Amino acid sequence: MQTMPAHAAHHDDREIETLEEFDATVSARGTLAGHRVQAVDLTDRTRELLGTDTTGAVFLGCAMREEAAAKVRAEGALVFPPVPDLPFDPYRGLVYSPDELFTSLADGYEATPDARAYAWFQRTKADGDIYASMLRAVHDDSVSDALDELLTGARVVGVMGGHAMARGTEEYAGAARLGRELARAGFTVATGGGPGAMEAANLGAYAAPFGDEMLTESLELLAKAPHFTPSITQWASAAFEIRARWPQGGRSVGIPTWFYGHEPPNAFASHIAKYFANATREDGLLARSTAGVVFLPGAAGTVQEIFDNATPNYYESRGEPTPMVLVDRTHWTERLPAWPLLRSLARERSMEARIALVERIEEAPEALKRLGG
Structure with a gap:
């Protein structure tokens, strides 16, 4: 029967791609120093961020409260905040699922994240905006990694x-x-x-x-x-x-x-x-x-x-x-x-x-x- 390895079983142990991995790392290691936290919503993890060493960490598209963001930046961590008003997450840590891409299909395909990402691509691909092309490149590299x-x-x-x-x-x-x-x-x-x-x-x-x-x-x-x-x-x-x-x-x-x-x-x-x-x-x-x-x-x-x-x-x-x-x-x-x-x-x-x-x-x-x- 067909098998496929479970996600994250083999990725770099410094990478944190889910809230569960974040909690487990903080609990087991007591440090986030040197880790890469990717597209994890940390809005409700302010206490953990304030109480944990984040020296040399990188936070890619992680929502967090300003108090926590200021603290981790002061420790030398790099923080790439979420990009507002995008129909996709350029820093995503996982590949997509059908349910994710077809969310809101009941309202018509045009309402789905898949269709909205294509519409954004159509709008931005011809205007020569380096910011949009950078976001596409970061997204595609994140998908390849996942x-x-x-x-x-x-x-x-x-x-x-x-x-x-x-x-x-x-x-x-x-x-x-x-x-x-x-x-x-x-x-x-x-x-x-x-x-x-x-x-x-x-x-x-x-x-x-x-x-x-x-x-x-x-x-x-x-x-x-x-x-x-x-x-x-x-x-x-x-x-x-x-x-x-x-x-x-x-x-x-x-x-x-x-x-x-x-x-x-x-x-x-x-x-x-x-x-x-x-x-x-x-x-x-x-x-x-x-x-x-x-x-x-x-x-x-x-x-x-x-x-x-x-x-x-x-x-x-x-x-x-x-x-x-x-x-x-x-x-x-x-x-x-x-x-x-x-x-x-x-x-x-x-x-x-x-x-x-x-x-x-x-x-x-x-x-x-x-x-x-």
């Missing part, structure tokens, strides 16, 4: 594929079965976090702990809202209905971007690492897929991902090449002939033994295993 902590020790398989794959199709059902089989084999499924093939793979991982009938019923329910256009609200609400009916599903990761903000994140990835910078997101997704990548039929974005992944495998810049499995012979040899080029690139290189082309989605898990995933 994602690394989350995935420490996990066997991550990336599943890449197009956003246009509609619910209710056999292709979507196949991608969901792939996600389920990978999760049941002990892999952590990671996708681009959006609709289509990405959602299907995350759905499959979510379905992994349940009987097979759960996935069958879920696919039927989702088919009533086949695409995120024209209504993201309706599309996302259908997913949350399934989450409510079958709570405590399997865990997986989605790594979407506000750069393609017209594509909402899907609600089946239990952990969502959402970025403003698409280049950071693309490279991060592939680099973290340490047990291999499965490429389902897609268009320009998926072709780009194939060769983004092939390049470090070709040069072995990340160490030993990781497995690459392309699914659907006709698609990758005739419609978009990426496979002949990939095979030519790999010839007489160590990555040659780590690539495979299979006809059916059901063959992908076995191919991954054969290639050493």
Whole structure:
């Protein structure tokens, strides 16, 4: 069954990312000297801050009373206060959850934090404001840090594929079965976090702990809202209905971007690492897929991902090449002939033994295993 390490089990023990960690550190160590406290609301911890050594500490986006802020600054701590009127927290210590990004969905998608962050991005990305670009960079670095902590020790398989794959199709059902089989084999499924093939793979991982009938019923329910256009609200609400009916599903990761903000994140990835910078997101997704990548039929974005992944495998810049499995012979040899080029690139290189082309989605898990995933 799919596993994923608990958050914070492996992060730097100087990092404090929750109020529980703050209380435990103060109680056990009696000092905050040299610690990094990240996006923790310390408004009700004035007594602890006043009575604890904070020399050399850094407080990133931590709300605190002015009395406490003055004291820790006087001890040489750095205090980066929360940024007012932002629809996101640039200093966040954890990746997102679907519930967090889709808060207020009942009032329409436009009311959600996800939509409001995209609207802010649209307003600020073209005006050349260094402050806004700095906030985006800090946010994305915080998300990367949280994602690394989350995935420490996990066997991550990336599943890449197009956003246009509609619910209710056999292709979507196949991608969901792939996600389920990978999760049941002990892999952590990671996708681009959006609709289509990405959602299907995350759905499959979510379905992994349940009987097979759960996935069958879920696919039927989702088919009533086949695409995120024209209504993201309706599309996302259908997913949350399934989450409510079958709570405590399997865990997986989605790594979407506000750069393609017209594509909402899907609600089946239990952990969502959402970025403003698409280049950071693309490279991060592939680099973290340490047990291999499965490429389902897609268009320009998926072709780009194939060769983004092939390049470090070709040069072995990340160490030993990781497995690459392309699914659907006709698609990758005739419609978009990426496979002949990939095979030519790999010839007489160590990555040659780590690539495979299979006809059916059901063959992908076995191919991954054969290639050493």
